[in-house]
Amino acid sequence: MKLITAIIKPFKLDDVKNALKAVGVTGITVEEVRGFGRQGGHTETYRGAEYQIDFVPKVCVRVVIDEAQADEVVDTIASAAATGKIGDGKIWVTAVERIVRIRTGEEGSDAV
Amino acid sequence: MATALVLFMTPGLAFFYGGMVRSKNMLGMLMQNIFAMGLISTIWAIIGFSIAFGGTGAFFGNFDFAWLSDVATLDGNIPGMAFVAFQMMFAVITPALITGATADRLKFGSYAVLIGIWSIIVYAPVARWVFNENGWIFEMGALDFAGGTAIHINAGVAALAVVLVIGSRRGHGTEAMPPHNLPFTMLGTGILWFGWIGFNAGSALAANGVAAQAVVNTHLAAATGMLGWLVVERIKTGHATTLGAASGAVAGLVAITPAAGFVGGVAPMIIGAIAGIGCFAALGIKAKMNWDDSLDVIAVHLVGGLIGTMLLGLFADAAVNGDTDGLFFGGGVELLKDQAIAALAVMAFSFTVTFALAQGISRTMGLRVSEEDEYVGLDQSQHAESAYTS
Numbered sequence: 001m002k003l004i005t006a007i008i009k010p011f012k013l014d015d016v017k018n019a020l021k022a023v024g025v026t027g028i029t030v031e032e033v034r035g036f037g038r039q040g041g042h043t044e045t046y047r048g049a050e051y052q053i054d055f056v057p058k059v060c061v062r063v064v065i066d067e068a069q070a071d072e073v074v075d076t077i078a079s080a081a082a083t084g085k086i087g088d089g090k091i092w093v094t095a096v097e098r099i100v101r102i103r104t105g106e107e108g109s110d111a112v
Numbered sequence: 113m114a115t116a117l118v119l120f121m122t123p124g125l126a127f128f129y130g131g132m133v134r135s136k137n138m139l140g141m142l143m144q145n146i147f148a149m150g151l152i153s154t155i156w157a158i159i160g161f162s163i164a165f166g167g168t169g170a171f172f173g174n175f176d177f178a179w180l181s182d183v184a185t186l187d188g189n190i191p192g193m194a195f196v197a198f199q200m201m202f203a204v205i206t207p208a209l210i211t212g213a214t215a216d217r218l219k220f221g222s223y224a225v226l227i228g229i230w231s232i233i234v235y236a237p238v239a240r241w242v243f244n245e246n247g248w249i250f251e252m253g254a255l256d257f258a259g260g261t262a263i264h265i266n267a268g269v270a271a272l273a274v275v276l277v278i279g280s281r282r283g284h285g286t287e288a289m290p291p292h293n294l295p296f297t298m299l300g301t302g303i304l305w306f307g308w309i310g311f312n313a314g315s316a317l318a319a320n321g322v323a324a325q326a327v328v329n330t331h332l333a334a335a336t337g338m339l340g341w342l343v344v345e346r347i348k349t350g351h352a353t354t355l356g357a358a359s360g361a362v363a364g365l366v367a368i369t370p371a372a373g374f375v376g377g378v379a380p381m382i383i384g385a386i387a388g389i390g391c392f393a394a395l396g397i398k399a400k401m402n403w404d405d406s407l408d409v410i411a412v413h414l415v416g417g418l419i420g421t422m423l424l425g426l427f428a429d430a431a432v433n434g435d436t437d438g439l440f441f442g443g444g445v446e447l448l449k450d451q452a453i454a455a456l457a458v459m460a461f462s463f464t465v466t467f468a469l470a471q472g473i474s475r476t477m478g479l480r481v482s483e484e485d486e487y488v489g490l491d492q493s494q495h496a497e498s499a500y501t502s
Contacts, residue, residue: 044290045349047359047408048395051288 117310124303131297136489260370268414333384337364340388
């Protein structure tokens with residue numbers, strides 16, 4: 001089992017969700033997050049005074065998936081979330097030791 | 113009618129300011145403004161009105177009208193009690209204006225003492241000088257229709273005095289402190305604009321042509337104030353902002369206040385536009401002087417009040433109201449000189465007395481909250497409440 005975590009541009013969330021559904025992913029978890037990367041922050045101006053905003057809003061998408069499908073999911077997210085501009089985000093994959101479906105008690109691939 | 117409009121300005125001001133502070137100080141700001149409606153109204157009824165409008169003194173009234181006794185004997189176009197009520201709302205909003213400068217760090221109890229005493233020893237006497245026919249500024253011939261000197265210059269310079277005593281917010285200049293809810297600020301601007309119509313038109317103390325002229329002047333000055341600010345802001349920073357639109361409109365309203373019933377034609381538009389541009393330019397003063405006038409009371413009210421008071425010396429038109437012409441209408445420099453004296457006198461008096469008062473409070477009960485209280489915010493530390501729970 002793998003946990004795939006992707007940080008993407010918020011406006012790309014719908015595209016990513018639809019692309020994941022199309023390749024058979026049955027569930028994702030989404031969170032609004034803030035952070036900075038190479039894109040850095042932005043400035044806001046209030047009554048002529050500039051403020052540097054260091055953290056940019058992003059969306060974090062998490063998918064737990066069977067190992068065999070992991071690469072496909074990563075590629076799907078990468079192509080759906082891409083704009084080619086700085087700040088598109090990142091995707092990483094981590095190993096998952098155990099997974100349980102709470103309702104039925106199923107474990108492993110059955111629980112995904 | 114106009115009284116109710118002016119009363120509504122104070123909660124309007126509360127939201128105008130409230131939107132600009134950080135979320136942890138929202139209730140603190142709302143409370144300071146709403147509280148002024150409670151405290152100052154009471155003080156005004158007991159003693160303030162009498163100091164401002166009792167007797168025949170040029171500087172100070174007497175106590176004939178204390179506890180609002182005998183006010184029915186006041187002569188005028190409107191019943192004495194109506195005049196008391198209208199002036200009461202002016203007395204309420206003036207100290208409330210100061211709260212914008214001291215945002216996020218003023219101790220609530222000290223605030224109550226500060227504005228309570230201030231309304232008696234600063235506002236009431238200045239209101240007498242300016243609004244009462246025996247007051248020396250009124251006698252001298254300086255014009256102030258609805259409070260350019262008595263309210264805006266007075267509160268603006270008092271704000272400066274308190275800021276000098278209380279010091280800057282912790283983190284001022286190093287931390288970003290952006291407004292937490294600009295939609296509230298926009299809402300407050302709308303309420304202020306609405307109420308200001310009553311503030312200025314009501315100062316005619318009659319439903320006549322002068323009042324109608326004041327309505328039009330007030331509205332146009334707010335409009336051109338907004339445009340003036342936005343144009344300069346767009347050129348200087350690249351964006352026309354919502355806060356800029358709000359600030360420009362208020363700057364225009366402040367500047368037209370002394371002039372509302374004395375000018376006509378294109379004058380209110382010029383006054384508004386100059387205020388919008390001038391107040392934007394004045395934002396630089398606090399940065400240069402390192403004053404933490406948190407919500408720009410000095411730039412908007414002091415500078416805006418000065419702009420309006422001085423421009424009235426140029427644009428006053430006896431054909432509209434009164435019998436004094438400004439420089440541009442053939443009245444010579446006499447009025448301009450009187451306006452300058454009035455402005456300087458109010459500034460000197462208000463600054464000196466307010467500074468001494470703030471020092472006195474600072475050394476006895478303390479003006480400022482502790483570092484920890486400031487960190488957690490006024491909502492929690494002063495009122496044990498939170499504006500936003502989730």
